[in-house]
Ligand SMILES: [Cu+2]
């Protein structure tokens with residue numbers, strides 16, 4: 001019977017994998033090298049990057065960021081200075097507009113193209129713009145080193161951030177509780193960076 005033959009198949013293949021693990025790994029790595037080798041020029045062209053400059057509400061430059069698209073998501077690196085020590089909420093917001101005179105309300109709500117609720121721990125969440133909290137050290141410096149599997153620099157992806165009105169990365173005064181809609185009780189918006197696509201070749 002088909003089902004009887006099919007069922008042991010997975011067991012057999014599992015055994016085979018254990019039995020000839022070295023052979024399999026060898027094949028996999030060979031394949032990986034071949035795939036990587038053939039697509040390297042394409043990867044170099046398509047590897048998206050973006051940058052931004054953080055402003056505080058007084059309009060002073062307080063930091064910068066770089067976004068780098070990779071297979072595992074978008075790597076977010078950068079620094080923000082002059083931030084009270086402790087945990088702070090940080091999110092991508094829907095509009096690429098950082099107007100300090102509005103307390104950065106100009107950046108709109110969290111980036112949320114899928115219509116979910118706020119928070120990485122919210123069963124009805126998260127917003128695609130939600131991120132883990134970041135920490136400012138005793139000198140008041142935040143070092144950004146995060147990866148988001150939710151946003152994308154690649155057009156056509158669900159989390160593509162370069163929609164018509166752009167996107168901003170916003171740092172808050174308070175920690176993000178990761179569940180309270182719509183912004184995790186993270187308080188005032190204290191720094192904001194408009195995300196700009198890197199168009200250099
Ligand atoms: Cu926010």
Ligand SMILES: [Zn+2]
Pocket residue numbers: 091110117118119126127129130182183
């Ligand atoms: Zn959110």
